[in-house]
Structure formats: C-alpha cells, structure tokens
Amino acid sequence: MTNRTTQTVVHFSFPFLLPGFDAPQPAGEYRVDHDEEAIEGISRLAWRRVGAFIHLPAIAMPGSRQQMVPINPTDLEIALEKDHKQS
Template sequence: MFARTKHRRVHFTGPFWIPDLSEMVPPGDYDVDEDEELIEGISWLAYRRVATFIRLPATAENKFRMRLLAIAPEELERLIAVDRHRAAISPSPKS
C-alpha cells in the first residue's frame, strides 16, 4: 500500500479549544499533517485520508513538550471556520 503525507499550515487569529484537550490553545500558526493512502483497484490515482494531526508547540503549560495531536478533519475545518467568522465580525483595532 502506498501512502503519503500532505503538510499545510493553518492560522488562528484567536485562541481555540480542541476537543479532548484540557487547555485553551493560543492563536498562531499551526502545522497540520494529513496522512493518505492510495486507493487500489481503480484506473486512476486516488487517495483517502486516514489520519489528521495538528502540531502544538512546546509551552510552559505543557512542560515544554511539542505535541502531535490527532484531530478529526471535520473538527479542524470547523475550528478554522469559527476562527474566520470571529475574525470577520470582530472590529479591527484602530491605530
């Protein structure tokens, strides 16, 4: 079975809460890895996602340990959409 990992970076403008994590995650840029495997038996190349991970940086709260947290892809997309919606309706600070 052939597999691949797709990497992307997502940005959160505000803090967010990930289910199954007992802490608030600060705003910032986060690396996301999506593992996919080749679907065999069809006449074209197609992959299916089998796992999604978000990389959380080391902080004083988590005893300076980087964490790779499994997250449902639908939950990640929901968190991104909520963050974008919040950013769109929040008034921007004036200079």
C-alpha cells in the same frame, strides 16, 4: 498499499479548542499533517485520508516540548470557520 503524508499550515486569529484538548490553544500558526493511503483498484490515482495530526505548540511559540496530537479534520475545519467568522 502506498501511503503519504502532506503538511499544511493553518492560522488561528483567536484562541481555539478542539475536542480532546485539555485547554484552549493560543492564536497562531499550526502545522497539520494529513496521513493518506492510495485507493487501489481504480483507473486513476486517488487518496483517502486515514489520519490527521496537529503540532503543538504553535510554530512561533518557543518551547522545548513539541507534540503531535491526533485530530478529526472535520473538527479542525469547523474551528477554522468559527475563527474566521470572529475576524
């Protein structure tokens, strides 16, 4: 089975909290990795998301400790939508 990882950058204008986080994260830009696998047995190439990870801290935040935290993509979309409505 073929796998791939795509990266995106998301922007939060306000502090946010995702399920499973111990504390709110500050506003900023965050790199998100989406792990996907190819769906076999169809006539054209398609991908299925099998995991998503957010990189902490934010891109512009100095810090020696970097971590990738697994997240639910739906929770991320809800948090981004809430953030944009606050603007």
